[in-house]
Structure formats: structure tokens, C-alpha cells
Amino acid sequence: DQVLHVVPETYQQVQHLQLLCSTLLLDLWKPPMPEDITAGEDLHIRVPAPLVQEVKHSLDQHMISYRVLIPDVQELVDQSMPRERSSHSRVQEGYVYTQYHRMEEIYEWMAQIQKDYSEVVTQQFLGTTFEHRPVYYLQISQPSNKPKKIIWMDCGIHAREWISPAFCQWFVKEILQNYKSDTKIRKFLENLDLYVLPVLNIDGYIYSWETDRMWRKNRSPYQNGTCYGTDLNRNFNSSWGSIGVSFNCSSDVFCGSGPESEPETRAVAEFIKRKKSDIVCYLTIHSYGQLILSPYGSTTKPPSNNEELMQVGQKAAAALKEKYGTSYKVGPPSLILYNNSGSSRDWTHMIGIPLSYTFELRDTGTHGFLLPADQIQPTCEETM
């Protein structure tokens, strides 16, 4: 399709153009109606491809001068649309880790990853969301005859924190693409299994793509469907409902009707409870703030292994800073952020997992939740 720019000079030319537009039902961009075509005034018409020849011929015949404003409308449309990821973009060649992805693409990605790295990866079912979607995690485990300890990492508890699932995907990719060649990663996998949950709050994530980019909670209804969503990170059984929460469903920190009231919380909690004696480290990824948060949020009383927690956290922050100079602060939220209760990190520590951390990724408020996609790579590289 082409868009033509025409300036009729005489009344006869105007009449001809009006006739042409109405008989061929041409799409007038300017002015909107054929009746408004005036001599001496700009006219912009979009001509469907099959009619281009005919229309130009007709203009020539009537000595009406024109020029082509847009030679290919489709090309312009394609360029200006956010690139729709087509379903055939394959993981190895096609999956773009430096862009944010819809949930359906993430589901496809998980299946593809399992296929491509079947010797070490299995996709496991954890449970279902309120809206009945399956929650999967990826188990990365090098076959071995010795039992291995587990590091668990989940992303996307809060829907609007898009950099978080992006990081989980990046992390998986880095490990799998390099575990054979990188000695550090190889050693890692010889002794540890990695369990990665790319999106925990699937319903909320989808909602943030389709309806409200700033949505945080899950999508379970309360008050007869007049109010939606529990803050999953206030819903765990760690001093549930005591501080930093709201009992009002319309709040963004609504803690639910009781500890583990939400199916997503239960799916994670039940699994972790079963495996807790093997889990040495629990990581949960959020944004924003550039913080490495150790337990607890509900009290300033330090956890029993606080020294170890702080030491490990400080080492992580130092390594992170080495990459691009990004500063992360380390400490419990009760001191450096704000009090809260019912967080997954506090709960996992309380049931006995020694190293529990919340990572709040970039940035510190310049972009907040709307971290530009071009920061995905540096954020993930430094956090890795």
C-alpha cells in the first residue's frame, strides 16, 4: 500500500479526486472526507497495493501532480509496532534474553530448554495458580551417584517487577550454555543442584502485560469479587499479619485471609517444606532498590547466623560491584528498608534454611519497575 500526497489545483481536479476516492473507496488520511477536498489544500490518500497503478494512471491522465509520501505502509507499521515474538522463535537461535517476554513465551522457553539440555534439565510441576495455570520450575542437576544439596531461586513473586523473571531466564541460559566449558560452573553443578522458578506469580504477571503494568499481587478475588489480589510476599507463614501489611484487600500489601491462603504460596511452601533438609540456600528475586536483604523484616532481632549471612551478602555485593560499579546495600529490611512480615525469605530461614536472601535488582528509582530492556544484560551479568 502507498500513501500519496496530492495538491489539486483546479475545481475540475478536485471533482475528479472526489469521484476517484468515492468509487474506489480509497482511505483518505487527510482530509477525512471527500467533501472536504479543496483546491490548493494538501490531500493524503492511502491506496491499496492492487489499485496503485490504476490510481496513478488516472491522476496522470488528469494532469494531477502527486508524490509518494509513504512507499510501503506495511513496512512502517511493522517498524513502529513493538516486535511481536512469533511462536517459532526457537530458544537457541531465536530467544532474545535482552527483551521482556510474555508468559506464553516463557512457557515455550521452559519446554524448549528442557529439550535442548535434557541431560541436565527437567521441567517440574509445582502446583497451579488461582486462575488454574501450571507453575513449573526447572531442575538443573548433573547426574551423579552422590546426593546433592539444593539452591532454590524464584523470580516474579511481584507481577510488575519484570526484570526479575528476565533474570531467572538469563541465569538458566548462562548456566546451561557454559556448564561444560566454564570450570567454576562445572564444579558448582558437581556439588549442587539448581532449582529455578522463573515466574511464581503467573496470573499477576500476565495481568501486568495485558491490563495493568503496575500490578503487584496475585489475582485471587476477595469480598465477593469486588477486590483482587494478595501480596504473595506477605502471605508466608513468618510472623504472618504482624507488621508491614494490610488486612484490606484493596491494599498492595494485603496479606491474604491467612498464612499460605494463596495457591501460589502453598505450591512453593509445600515443596520447600518437603525438601528443606537439602536446601542450603534460598534466593528470591525482586526489584527495585539494589539491595541484598537478609532475614528478618518483622523484627530487628538478628537471626542466629547473622554474621555468616552478612559476610556472604557483603561478598556478593562486592562481586556484583566489580562488574559495572553498581552498588548494592546489604542487611535486613527491618534496618535498611521497612518492616514487613510474611515474606518468603523470612519463612525459609525460620524453617531452617541457613542462607536466605531477597535480591532487589536495579535500579534505585530512576526507572523503578520500568527498567529499560537495554539494562537487562548488564543487570543480569553483574548479578550473575
Add this chain to the structure above:
Amino acid sequence: RAMELTPGRVPVSRAAALAEGVVRLRRGGPARALRLRELRGARAEDIKDVGYKFYLELELEDVLDKDCAVQCSAEVLYHLGNKNSAPDVQFTLEGELKSTEEADHVFYTRMRSLEKELVAENIPDSHGHVPPELQPLHLLAWVASGHVIWQNSTENTQLYLAQIQHVKQVKRSDEDLQFDYVVLLHEMVSQEITPWEMTVLWHPGDSVRVTRHRRQHGH
């Protein structure tokens, strides 16, 4: 009597973010926005019958010119019983800021010469992208929101600009540029995101002025 920062009270990062916002407001424009690079020093003081005061040493950088950094000494006072009174923020800057005269002039003439008043939405978009021609309007909103944030800050809130929901240019007969914004502010402690209306005036060589602001209703 100055004391060690009291744990569990106001985290120092909260006071630093507030100071940063006020400095950004006073020294910013469509071609300059300062942001906190590092908190170099802090101490807090509990002043009996008055409130809680922070003394801060901040290093700030220009987001458009990251090599350019300035040192800032700031004082933030959260008033006792802080219901109706915005915190007091004072600061001094040390260091040269790059001149924005040319960029300001380009933006100003561009806006004044538009036939139709500019209207735009969702800046940045969901993917964090800001089209280059809207960058000055984004910066202007970020600078101006410092005023709304400052006027509505308490010990228990930490506000950030999350997104520009809507912006409309309003032509004026005097020399100022006027933009009516609806911005989304994110409050860290409650995690709420609320829309606020603000009217922003600016002219090259002037600081950014917010002549009117209010929380939008129906949310």
C-alpha cells in the same frame, strides 16, 4: 546532641532519597536531572520537641552526563507529629554543572513552535522505553515530581516517580512553557501506586515550577 542512627526508625536511604529529589527539583530541567550516585556520610539527631534530623553527604551525578558529579551537603528535618508539614530540606552544592543552555533553547523553541499542543502517554512504556523526542518531557516530569514528593513525604513514606501516565502541553500567552501531567507515584512502604496531577511551568534559565498538584481521585 547527635547520636548514631537509630535502627528501626527512619532508614537513612529514605532521607537521602528525599534530599536527592529536592536537589533535582531545584537544579533540574528538561536537559538536566541529578541523581544520587553515592551516600558518602550520614548522621542523625533526635531534636526534642522538634523532630528527627539527618545530616547527609551526597555525591550526585547528571543522568545525561555521568562523568559530571557534584558533592552535596544536605539537612533533612522530619517534623514531630508530621501530619501537615513537609520535611525541611536544605542543601549546598559543590562542583560545576554542565551548562544546558543550548539543549534548553532547542527544546523551548521546538515546543513553542508546535502547531498542535503536544500530548503523550505512558512514558516510559511498559518496556522502559522513552522515544528520544520525549526525553526532555520525561526529565522535566522527574524533576518536577520532586516537588510533589517533597510536599507529601513523611517519616513513613518513600515516594518515586513510576511513570508519566499522561502529559498535555498548554499554550500560554506569556513566555513560560506549561505542561499538565498525570504521573504515577510509587510509595515504597505501602507499595501503592497512585496518580497525581501536576501543572509544571518552565522557561530557559529558570528553575522548574509546580504551580498546582493534587492526588487524582477515583482510585
